[in-house]
Amino acid sequence: MAYPKIAFIGAGSTVFMKNIIGDILQRPALAGATVSLMDIDPARLEESAVVANKLVSTLGVPARVETHTDRRAALDGADFVIVAFQIGGYEPSTVIDFEVPKKYGLRQTIADTLGIGGIMRGLRTVPHLWQVCEDMLELCPRAILLQYVNPMAINTWAIAARYPQIRQVGLCHSVQGTAFELARDLDIPVEEIRYLAAGINHMAFYLTFEHRQPDGTYRNLYPELFKGYREGRFPKPSHWNPRCPNKVRYEMMTRLGYFVTESSEHFAEYVPWFIKRDRPDLIEKFGIPLDEYPKRCVEQIESWKAQAERYRKAERIEVKESHEYASSILNAVWTGEPAVIYGNVPNRGYITSLPEGCAVEVPCLVDANGIQPTVVGALPPQLTALMRTNINVQELTVAALMTENREHIYHAAMMDPHTGAELDLDQIWSLTDELIAAHGDWLPAWVRTAAKRQVA
Numbered sequence: 001m002a003y004p005k006i007a008f009i010g011a012g013s014t015v016f017m018k019n020i021i022g023d024i025l026q027r028p029a030l031a032g033a034t035v036s037l038m039d040i041d042p043a044r045l046e047e048s049a050v051v052a053n054k055l056v057s058t059l060g061v062p063a064r065v066e067t068h069t070d071r072r073a074a075l076d077g078a079d080f081v082i083v084a085f086q087i088g089g090y091e092p093s094t095v096i097d098f099e100v101p102k103k104y105g106l107r108q109t110i111a112d113t114l115g116i117g118g119i120m121r122g123l124r125t126v127p128h129l130w131q132v133c134e135d136m137l138e139l140c141p142r143a144i145l146l147q148y149v150n151p152m153a154i155n156t157w158a159i160a161a162r163y164p165q166i167r168q169v170g171l172c173h174s175v176q177g178t179a180f181e182l183a184r185d186l187d188i189p190v191e192e193i194r195y196l197a198a199g200i201n202h203m204a205f206y207l208t209f210e211h212r213q214p215d216g217t218y219r220n221l222y223p224e225l226f227k228g229y230r231e232g233r234f235p236k237p238s239h240w241n242p243r244c245p246n247k248v249r250y251e252m253m254t255r256l257g258y259f260v261t262e263s264s265e266h267f268a269e270y271v272p273w274f275i276k277r278d279r280p281d282l283i284e285k286f287g288i289p290l291d292e293y294p295k296r297c298v299e300q301i302e303s304w305k306a307q308a309e310r311y312r313k314a315e316r317i318e319v320k321e322s323h324e325y326a327s328s329i330l331n332a333v334w335t336g337e338p339a340v341i342y343g344n345v346p347n348r349g350y351i352t353s354l355p356e357g358c359a360v361e362v363p364c365l366v367d368a369n370g371i372q373p374t375v376v377g378a379l380p381p382q383l384t385a386l387m388r389t390n391i392n393v394q395e396l397t398v399a400a401l402m403t404e405n406r407e408h409i410y411h412a413a414m415m416d417p418h419t420g421a422e423l424d425l426d427q428i429w430s431l432t433d434e435l436i437a438a439h440g441d442w443l444p445a446w447v448r449t450a451a452k453r454q455v456a
Contacts, residue, residue: 003030005034006021006036007080007081007143008021008035008038008084009074009082009083009084009085010039010086010149011038011039011067012044012045013084014311015307015308016148017037017052018055020082020324020327021035022055022320023321023326024327025055025061025063025319026321026327027331029331030327030331030334031061032062032063033063034066035063036068036074036078037067038075042069047308047312049065050312053065055317058318059319072135072139075132075136075140080144081140081143082326083132083145083147083149087124088121088124090294090297093120093121093442094111094117094293096120096435097111097117097120098111098291100431100434101117101431106418106419106423107275107277107291108269108290108293109268109269110269111293112150113150113153113202114269114394114416114418116419116431116432119412119416120435120439121150121151122151122155123397123400123447124439124442124443125149125150125151126155126401127401127444129155132145133145133162133163137166141165143167144329144370145159145167145169146168146169147168148324151394152201154359154394155359156201156346157357157394160345160359161357161398162402167370167371169344169345169364169371170343170344170345170361171329171341172202172361173325174202174262175342178206178259178262178263179193181235182209184236185225192211192212193212194212195210196208196363198361198362198363199360199387200354200360200387200390201344202261202266202270203262203270203390204262204361205260206258206259207258207380208220222257225253226253226254229250243295244292246263246264247286248264248268248288249267251286252267256380256383257380257382258380261361265288265292268286269418270390270418271386272420272421275422329341329371336367339365339367340363340364341363342361342362342364343362343371343373345360345373346358346360347359347360348373349375350375351378351379354379354391359394360373363376389417393412396408396409396411396412396415397409397412400412401444404444404446404450406447409432410429413428
């Protein structure tokens with residue numbers, strides 16, 4: 001029986017690697033896969049290898065684990081490529097993305113997808129993804145690239161713009177994760193709910209959200225969501241993130257008519273209405289967790305270190321199924337058994353009200369033919385209009401990367417809804433210059449060496 005080769009780039013993320021590889025090795029058709037782990041940090045790579053081999057032992061499968069610090073060796077002959085890295089890490093880059101804007105009075109919650117933080121992260125990340133694609137074209141041209149890297153939309157768009165021949169999908173867990181949250185609010189088993197979501201990453205909306213009835217029909221759940229929020233019963237307290245009670249998304253549902261798939265702490269910084277330096281009452285009212293991502297990074301780093309140490313010492317590792325799509329995709333492609341996932345792909349007429357080529361998140365059929373996105377058509381105009389404000393920033397960041405034109409970095413920042421609502425143009429130009437200087441060698445050479453924009 002033939003098994004695939006799976007290259008995991010950024011495998012030093014031990015806990016995430018464990019979840020993804022654990023899912024994959026529980027699939028009979030993938031149980032004998034060659035798992036090729038690659039990371040630039042030898043110590044973290046060795047730690048991940050120990051955990052991966054214990055997964056193999058615990059599951060009793062014939063999989064083989066190999067490790068590489070050389071990316072090309074890991075990619076050679078791969079059937080699937082999973083990428084999960086953070087260029088610049090928590091320190092120094094995430095800290096820079098928060099601390100420098102704060103000097104200008106610009107506060108953020110996550111700063112990894114949009115806003116000035118998302119722009120900088122895209123500039124740091126895309127060149128490395130392009131290097132992976134370049135190697136793939138030479139070493140595994142038919143492999144499917146599964147990228148779990150933020151800023152997801154910018155990355156997906158930039159890969160498709162420069163390497164359209166790469167078979168890729170950007171993967172997030174917001175669609176399925178939010179479905180679980182809403183099911184919990186409604187006290188309905190999630191397996192009894194069906195939905196259709198579409199949009200852009202972190203700003204897709206449930207166009208339908210329905211409950212299967214005993215007679216096989218489906219009941220629209222939106223009236224219950226509206227009623228529960230109006231009566232103060234929703235959102236229910238969240239054990240997974242008590243700092244953010246999810247009020248932003250419910251409030252936006254009352255304004256737009258649809259529920260967004262990404263978390264309230266993310267969404268609050270994608271729009272100009274919730275984080276305002278002169279309105280602390282809004283922060284309190286909606287429970288917006290400013291500086292959430294740095295707090296989360298510190299907590300996760302400590303948690304992951306503890307988990308990785310437990311895994312390293314344990315003889316056996318408990319394997320639970322995660323909610324990530326990777327194993328479903330690999331199994332569907334390898335066996336031909338169809339699956340449906342939500343993926344981020346370049347728009348080729350899938351959402352007709354959004355620009356051609358931008359990165360959209362839509363349901364996709366996956367089988368032996370690969371990733372096949374669904375045509376959703378036009379979105380409600382208010383959703384389209386909101387998404388375009390984010391797409392503007394994504395498009396200009398990709399334009400900067402594609403043309404190596406530093407001017408477009410400033411253009412992206414000035415078009416960002418939250419940044420533009422808080423800062424004037426001179427402040428935006430100065431902030432951008434300061435961030436570029438602070439990131440230094442983490443940014444491409446053309447960004448660092450281009451002349452600063454002169455403001456009259």
